[in-house]
Amino acid sequence: MSDVIDSNKALTSTRFSDLNPSLSEPVLEALTAAGFEFCTPVQAATIPLLCSYKDVAVDAATGSGKTLAFVVPLVELLRRSSAPPKPHQVMGIIISPTRELSSQIFKVAEPFISTLSNVRPMLLVGGVEVKADIRKIEDKGANLLIGTPGRMYDIMERMDILDFRNLEILILDEADRLLDMGFQKQINSIISRLPKLRRTGLFSATQTEAVEELSKAGLRNPVRVEVRAEVKRLNESTSSQQLAASKTPSGLHIEYLECEADKKLSQLIDLLTKNKTKKFIIYFMTCASVDYWDVVLPRLSSLKGFTLISLHGQMKQAAREKALASFTSLSSGILLCTDVAARGLDIPGVDCIVQYDLPQDPNVFIHRVGRTARMGRQGSAIVFLMPKEEAYVEFLRRRGVPLEERKCSDEAPDIIPLIRSAAKKDRNIMEKGLRAFVSYIRAYKEHHCSYILRT
């Protein structure tokens, strides 16, 4: 069974209060309090299914409202269970690939969970002492686990006290990423401890064979929900407008800019200085690259007055959280990051996504660009390509990504001599530059080239 939905409109005309089976009053009140009245297409399709005890495999565009599509039915299913859970009875689990995404889901879910009596949620992510989590669970209990697979698996291995026999629902968010990150073993082990008679929802913005396998192994007769945006795409050969199915939001304008490696920085600076009031996310290939640009960019006089914030997976957890909170609160500024910030993060008001380096995994492209143009808003994205990476354009177009060429700016300043002279004076720049270069070459060899060459 399969439902294919057109997500051209961010919201449908279906109110949450119109859904069948009906949602409970406390959930409707929590939705109203948060300003949500009408469902997005993925919510209109998925909430009734999960609430009717069906498993779902959902393939939906970025920023289409997947989080509420699983949080609302999860809370409804828990409300229906006969008695309030005992302190160590786990009734629901939500697994997502990164700490940031798990924390975000936890925050979105909190007001809905608080409508349930005696259901204690627990955030389980790395970066904090596992012993602290264990103590908290022992002392206070946990009925809903939200977290990353590594920590969740660790807790399950170490703690016999948790009882999963009455578990109602398992949600796997960003399923393809969970598998890409090598969490197959942990996920299988987690699933093997859960009762078979449960509901399972598998959410992903990209479908892969591994996701299909996981869906076969973990879901029972799932209903497939696909949400595609219809976009106008410029057909180069005929210059006519064509309609194409795309998983990128329809308010998103995506361009590629082709230039040699030594011109990329100048083009970037030109773009940033011409858009001073905008909010940018710039993706680099490795953590070491982010560290390098983090010391170099603030030294450029043309970027004086810009707020630059870095975020990558090798930073300490507290620093990661602080960086994300600071960038979220800005109305304009620049986030320099790796793919740790590619998926699921719902940062308000991002105007433009720059992919300075291509992603190591080609599927991550649509997740990166999906940090803007969320929920029917407008946004733009620019991917920098070196001439040898040109094949990537066709690769993306074949996957339904509408992409237009952007010409290099003639006004771009020559930045390289400035960096050279700064590096001569500061060993830190030199060292970080070398480290970035080595990490970049390694990543390029291991991941990047392989998919360019495969196209």
Ligand SMILES: Nc1ncnc2c1ncn2[C@@H]1O[C@H](COP(=O)(O)OP(=O)(O)OP(=O)(O)O)[C@@H](O)[C@H]1O
């Ligand atoms: N029914 C709704 N009405 C209005 N706003 C909504 C609705 N549902 C979700 N939103 C808002 O839309 C934004 C995107 O939602 P969400 O983060 O769940 O998207 P997503 O599909 O999980 O995206 P990604 O694929 O990037 O993870 C959030 O800011 C959320 O508050």
